């Protein structure tokens with residue numbers, strides 16, 4: 006496997022690709038800052054912006070999604086990954102989800118031979134007798150791995166794979182993960198945060214086992230994770246961060262409790278997270294990164310759904326949609342960042358222009374593209390929730406003035422903002438599990 010295919014640990018450290026603050030190719034840019042103290046943060050930001058501009062110049066606006074190459078890249082990961090990836094042994098379940106969901110969003114999963122049989126037998130190995138799933142073979146259960154496993158099974162979307170899940174033991178497992186403060190832990194003795202809490206709530210709602218006992222105190226815990234900036238942290242008092250903001254806001258949307266948070270402050274915070282480089286950053290003063298196209302993009306879509314719903318309920322009886330046919334972030338800039346700046350020639354995405362591709366950023370780059378290509382995507386949130394799954398899925402209109410075609414002439418399929426599962430697959434899974442007894446016997 007060539008170097009460019011190595012999975013990167015996601016960090017801004019060593020962003021610079023050999024250039025430094027003096028004597029390098031970016032000297033002209035530094036002239037502008039000669040009277041200022043240049044911190045590492047500022048240098049990294051300047052150089053990233055320069056590499057974004059360089060990509061725009063080099064690429065000549067070739068915005069085509071190289072989907073056939075991505076499909077090859079993702080399919081190969083299902084056959085095995087290089088031994089250099091051994092540090093990711095506990096992320097096997099995630100690698101499977103990233104590949105399966107990515108292939109599904111590209112319309113290429115259902116035609117894969119034996120995908121249902123192979124997925125069912127592999128995930129049977131990952132499921133433990135306590136009801137949860139481990140991240141790799143023989144690993145103990147972990148609530149985040151459990152979410153990845155259930156998501157992967159929803160992406161495959163056959164009764165054969167749904168039946169791998171033992172809802173009764175899963176319910177007991179989630180109850181055991183619950184803490185007194187209304188959160189969920191990752192594992193016995195493990196960390197407690199908004200991420201493990203989202204994972205538990207998402208799994209319970211997908212499997213139709215979201216009882217009052219599981220829900221109790223959760224919204225209040227998540228509310229406490231909102232910071233003075235407006236975003237949410239991992240735990241009350243922690244810094245606002247895109248990944249955890251997604252988790253808190255998405256879980257609150259599933260619980261129908263978005264009205265308890267400071268929505269205006271959240272909206273302000275998230276709006277400033279889309280940077281001049283086109284993509285989203287995870288937190289204030291940090292670098293733009295492809296994976297936040299989904300984590301932050303989904304939060305914007307959830308906010309839009311909340312505003313839209315409020316508007317409809319405020320003006321009784323009158324249908325007054327507040328949308329102007331667009332989402333509340335720059336769909337064009339985001340797609341330019343993903344497709345022009347972060348797409349690898351060999352197919353797939355890295356987190357920013359000078360990084361090589363990896364499975365994680367390829368998956369969330371596709372999910373971010375999916376959100377930004379479908380203008381009405383926010384309407385799905387109120388239409389397809391636990392209480393109303395029988396409602397028809399609204400038409401999803403395409404973003405019209407941007408790049409909507411990949412090299413097969415298709416768009417990326419619409420993904421659900423709260424769960425990141427292709428909408429048709431989520432609908433199928435929810436219908437299946439809602440036909441089973443609740444709570445599980």
Ligand SMILES: CC(C)=CCC/C(C)=C/CC/C(C)=C/COP(=O)(O)OP(=O)(O)O
Pocket residue numbers: 015016017149152200203204246247248249251252286287288291292294296300
């Ligand atoms: C459902 C689920 C499992 C959600 C997880 C969401 C989550 C917490 C994502 C964050 C991932 C990420 C890029 C961390 C990097 O932090 P950093 O400090 O290296 O990056 P930064 O500089 O961008 O903040």
Ligand SMILES: [Zn+2]
Pocket residue numbers: 015294295296297356366
């Ligand atoms: Zn990232």
